[in-house]
Amino acid sequence: MLLEVRRLTKRFGGVAAADDLSFDVEEGSITALIGPNGAGKTTVFNLISGFLRPDHGEIRFAKRRLEGRRGDIVARSGLVRTFQTPRVLTRMSVLDNLLLAAQDQPGERLGLGWIMPRRVARREREIHARALEMLDLVRLRHVSDQYAGALSGGQRKLVEFARALMVMPRMILLDEPMAGVLPALVLQLLDHVQDLRDHRGVTVFLIEHDMDVVMSVSDRVIVMDEGRLIADGPPQAIQNDDRVIEAYLGPAAQSESSGKGPRETPRG
């Protein structure tokens, strides 16, 4: 197991946003985390990625304990996240957004640019080539020189996706990667996600509201409701799980729904 979460708990005042959660994410899988609004999905992402400190519980990534470590350490260990509302660096160019994310640039150390200018320049060329490759992947090369702040919401999502890949992650956490992205691009992005796993060996863990996406792309689905894990299994089993249907549609709807699976309107 690449990621192992055990008894993870986080309370905000009286509300348990994550309540004794235990689950695994298998290396080389695409795993989806779903649940109604307010179920605590983003909190789980924040806990895993080091942006929140858990009250209890363990997080193991590639056998390394990660709970309570700083976000940048988590990212450098190969576990990289994106955000629900994309966080692009608005007054920097799209290209710079990507260049920033590369690791092992000795020039990021103060003054090393003077001591070893050639190594810095060589690494910069490598990073640059890779950034252009990533921009081609998300079809944004034509805007590489524009300010990232001038892009649309969907394009920003793509920039963030590409930027996360620049870190060379072993596992990527995608928080609603498809929300606000042009429908035609969604299919492309889905391809990329699958390609990541198939050809680059990246493990994908994603929060997604679009059930068609979840059911078509993921190997496994984890369902949360009110901070607790209520189901965990392959998509087909989840679609027909009574507790999942109840969580999404309320107890009364259980008898009416049959095999259609839970569906929810994405929150803008």
Place this chain on the structure above:
Amino acid sequence: MDVFNPAFWTFVAIMAGIYVVLALGLYVQFSLAGLPNFGHVAFMAVAAYTMAILVVRAAMPLPVAAIFGLVAAVALGCLLGIPSVRLRADYLAIASVAAGEMVRYLATNLSWLTGGPLGSVGLLGPARFVSYNAGWQDLLDRLSRALSSVLGSAATPDRAMLLVVWSLAGALLWVFRRLERSPWGRVLRAIREDETAATAVGKHVAAFKLQALLLGAALGGLAGLLLAWQIGVFSPNDFEPTLTFYAYLILIFGGMNRLWAIPVGAAVFSLLYTGTQFLTFFPLSLVDSGSRAFLRLFSVGFLLVLFMMIRPQGLLGNRRELLLEK
């Protein structure tokens, strides 16, 4: 003061050069790393006082005392930065305002160490006037003599000072231009834009912020040393909080986030600030000089407001950049 007196304009130009160094320190902290430092003047004061005290009391040679002055400014940066860089930017803003005022009040009230309100002349008590500046004057004299072989009688110690200050300012601008464009500068700009995003791609935000704060502190300290050498005598009143805001004005004037705008901003600011002294003609000649002093400051403020309304991006700034939401 005569408008056509060259000595006066040499003085203005020297001050502009010192402002460039001061504003460059703030640029590294605020424009690059997004650290709102409202107590920049504290670094000047600490460096100037450390240098003067070591020269006068410990009879240290000037260069050594100057290095200790810079070290003291950086130490103050550590004191200020280590607890606050992990916090949100607003906390640093508050802490830095307080630090600036604390340094000035300490300088006023620790008379046994600093000479109190008398300032540097009273370093050994009010009965014995002392100066820390002999070494510097010596240096300028020697430099102007060396220059006189090239410039003839035009080489004066004042002009030597002008040369020293602006060469230093130019060299520092070049160095920081290179740093800004290096991968290091890219990380700092990213932190300015969005710390969370920088963390998410594996950058240790607090460490980078501390580096920027300390570099800025050293530059602030250097500006303090240059100011002390230029004016020859200083007191706590020379380190009023307004100096920090002059540095901000220079950044805003030239254009935020534009390194080469700093000398332009410093020149414009100095002209505006000193040039308004000559507004003595009719109808201003109708009011007495005391009221004119207030009118002058009022007109500086008025021109600034007008300028920001017409050109909010500054002289060399980028308007599009201003409009992008963060």
